[in-house]
Amino acid sequence: TACSSKYVLSQMHPMWQGPLAVPGGDRQSPIDIVVRKSVLDTELKPLLTKYDPQTCQQIWNNGYSFLVEYDDTTDKSTLKGGPLQDKFRLCQFHFHWGESNAWGSEHTLDRRLFPAELHLVHWNSDKYSLFEEAVMEENGLAVIGVFLKVGKRHEGLQKLVDALPAIRHKDSVVEFTRFDPACLLPTNTNDYWTYHGSLTTPPLTESVSWIVMKQHIEVSHDQLAVFRSLLFTSAEEEVQKSMVNNFRVQQPLCGRTVRSSFS
Ligand SMILES: CCCSc1c(F)c(F)c(S(=O)(=O)NC)c(F)c1F
Numbered sequence: 496t497a498c499s500s501k502y503v504l505s506q507m508h509p510m511w512q513g514p515l516a517v518p519g520g521d522r523q524s525p526i527d528i529v530v531r532k533s534v535l536d537t538e539l540k541p542l543l544t545k546y547d548p549q550t551c552q553q554i555w556n557n558g559y560s561f562l563v564e565y566d567d568t569t570d571k572s573t574l575k576g577g578p579l580q581d582k583f584r585l586c587q588f589h590f591h592w593g594e595s596n597a598w599g600s601e602h603t604l605d606r607r608l609f610p611a612e613l614h615l616v617h618w619n620s621d622k623y624s625l626f627e628e629a630v631m632e633e634n635g636l637a638v639i640g641v642f643l644k645v646g647k648r649h650e651g652l653q654k655l656v657d658a659l660p661a662i663r664h665k666d667s668v669v670e671f672t673r674f675d676p677a678c679l680l681p682t683n684t685n686d687y688w689t690y691h692g693s694l695t696t697p698p699l700t701e702s703v704s705w706i707v708m709k710q711h712i713e714v715s716h717d718q719l720a721v722f723r724s725l726l727f728t729s730a731e732e733e734v735q736k737s738m739v740n741n742f743r744v745q746q747p748l749c750g751r752t753v754r755s756s757f758s
């Protein structure tokens with residue numbers, strides 16, 4: 496199986512220009528979370544987020560998703576608690592979504608797909624001094640995953656949605672300030688699943704403590720449609736490609752245990 500082979504090949508993906516071998520490859524993400532097989536861990540603590548909206552700097556299209564980037568030169572926006580032993584600094588958040596509301600998330604719950612998934616990416620500032628260092632280390636990153644469902648309009652998201660037309664093309668960037676990412680978290684942040692995995696885009700390094708929230712957030716159909724108006728391609732390219740289906744296929748669990756903070 497893919498777990499036993501020394502290398503696991505990510506699927507051929509237009510954005511990735513061919514297979515990418517990942518040494519080891521037995522802790523890849525995303526995965527299907529089989530709810531009834533997750534194991535309650537009473538040691539798991541509530542998540543402690545402390546986000547300063549003043550550290551929000553810019554929003555840009557990296558040709559794979561759009562990223563909202565934060566100043567991570569100080570410990571002003573941090574994540575602690577949960578399954579984590581150390582303090583982690585917020586460096587950016589981004590989303591993955593589909594061309595239709597029927598799919599788009601990276602993780603699934605009992606094979607259930609959601610139309611999109613938010614990732615808040617943090618790196619271990621107790622142990623490392625830069626994101627680039629932490630991304631290569633086993634305990635380097637912590638990513639909070641939040642499922643999105645289509646329903647009522649998300650008022651806090653609208654400021655971000657309104658900025659997207661300015662970054663339609665790959666490599667476009669605009670200033671984006673005073674955005675509090677806490678507004679994108681579900682009301683219940685005590686209930687989550689956690690497991691050890693990887694980035695879901697290159698370099699696919701197995702450096703992520705994943706924290707997948709049980710409660711989803713709701714966004715409107717129109718808000719999600721603006722995500723789909725983004726382009727993978729830069730302004731110069733003659734053929735423009737819609738930025739949709741920017742999710743990785745699910746990876747083998749390879750014997751890992753998914754722990755839950757709730758029963
Ligand atoms: C060198 C990475 C630049 S930051 C980044 C990113 F842009 C991204 F898309 C993902 S992801 O794997 O797609 N989602 C968890 C990450 F984890 C990241 F850290």
Ligand SMILES: [Zn+2]
Pocket residue numbers: 589590591614695
């Ligand atoms: Zn992601």
